[in-house]
Every structure is written in C-alpha cells, then in structure tokens.
Amino acid sequence: MDDSHVALIEQARTGNAQAWDGLWRQFGEVALALAYGRLGDRSLAADVAQEAFRVAIEKIKTLDDPRRFPGWLRTITLNLATKHGQRKRSAAQLPEEVDPAARDHSREQAISNRCVSLLLPLLQDVMPRLSSIHQTIVQMSFLQGLSDTDIGPIVQRNTGTVGRAKSKALEQLKDFMRDAVTRHPDARECVDHLLG
Numbered sequence: 001m002d003d004s005h006v007a008l009i010e011q012a013r014t015g016n017a018q019a020w021d022g023l024w025r026q027f028g029e030v031a032l033a034l035a036y037g038r039l040g041d042r043s044l045a046a047d048v049a050q051e052a053f054r055v056a057i058e059k060i061k062t063l064d065d066p067r068r069f070p071g072w073l074r075t076i077t078l079n080l081a082t083k084h085g086q087r088k089r090s091a092a093q094l095p096e097e098v099d100p101a102a103r104d105h106s107r108e109q110a111i112s113n114r115c116v117s118l119l120l121p122l123l124q125d126v127m128p129r130l131s132s133i134h135q136t137i138v139q140m141s142f143l144q145g146l147s148d149t150d151i152g153p154i155v156q157r158n159t160g161t162v163g164r165a166k167s168k169a170l171e172q173l174k175d176f177m178r179d180a181v182t183r184h185p186d187a188r189e190c191v192d193h194l195l196g
Contacts, residue, residue: 020053
C-alpha cells in the first residue's frame with residue numbers, strides 16, 4: 001500500500017462521503033480481517049469493521065498525521081473486536097458442529113471435516129497467545145491474502161520486518177498447536193492425518 005489514502009483522509013475530514021467510500025475500499029477488508037482474527041465470527045467481524053469506520057468518521061479530526069491512518073484504524077478495530085469478544089466469551093458459545101451433509105461425502109472428506117472442526121477451535125484458542133502484531137500479520141497474510149509489502153504500511157513496519165515477524169509467528173503457532181494438541185488425542189490423530 002502507498003500513501004494514496006493521505007489525500008482521501010484530507011477529503012474525509014471535510015465530510016466528503018466519496019472519500020470515506022475510497023477509504024472503505026482500501027481498508028475495509030483489512031479491518032474485517034483484523035476483527036475476524038480476534039473474534040473468529042465473520043458476521044460479528046463485519047459489524048466490528050463497520051463500527052470501526054463509524055468511530056473513525058466521528059474522530060477523524062483528532063488524527064494528527066493522515067499517514068498514520070492505517071495504524072490508527074487498526075487500533076480502533078482491535079479495541080472494538082476485543083470488547084465484542086469479551087461479550088461473546090461471556091455468552092459461552094460453543095463451536096459449531098460439522099455440517100451433517102459431510103456424512104454423505106467420502107470417508108476421507110468426513111475425516112477432514114471432523115479434523116477441521118477439532119483443530120479450528122484449538123487454533124482460535126492459541127492465536128491470542130501471539131502478540132497483537134503477530135496476530136495481525138498472520139491474519140492479513142493468510143486470511144486476507146495480503147503480501148508483506150501491503151501489510152508493512154498498515155502495521156507500520158518495513159517489508160523485511162513483516163516477513164521475519166510472520167515466520168516467527170508461524171513457528172510460535174506450530175509450537176502452541178503442538179502443545180494444545182497433546183491434550184486432545186482426537187486432534188493429535190487429525191494433525192497426523194492432515195499433515196501426512
């Protein structure tokens with residue numbers, strides 16, 4: 001990403017709705033990925049991303065340097081996602097069951113579906129053990145498909161630092177998953193199945 005958002009910020013400060021549309025096109029998916037990574041619920045993440053932009057609209061005049069907009073929006077989004085996540089955890093929602101239609105698929109597909117349903121909650125449990133910046137980089141890279149070059153300006157790091165942080169985060173995730181899987185025999189079998 002470049003600094004093309006700077007001109008949009010200046011226009012947005014005057015109440016220009018088209019500028020906000022441009023900012024949404026440029027950063028809306030990033031906000032969604034950040035929120036989803038924190039919450040694990042696409043619908044709730046969409047609500048949080050929209051709320052983050054609403055807050056940004058209300059407070060845009062407090063942003064001193066328009067070049068800092070990506071990091072500022074990231075902070076707003078993560079704070080809102082954390083707040084929503086606390087409410088969600090207090091509701092104690094259980095992970096969804098595998099779709100019954102999986103029974104009609106081949107045995108291999110049924111095993112894969114079962115494994116995903118076992119491992120996804122474990123992954124959601126271990127992601128918060130990563131630092132906030134590592135969570136963001138992993139989410140943007142793997143959920144959003146952004147390159148290290150695109151991620152850099154958002155997290156206010158250079159491309160090389162983003163690449164190193166992503167590698168470190170993936171190693172930590174592997175370690176955390178290995179640890180989490182040892183407490184779940186069914187999940188251990190799934191790791192063997194999925195990774196060969």
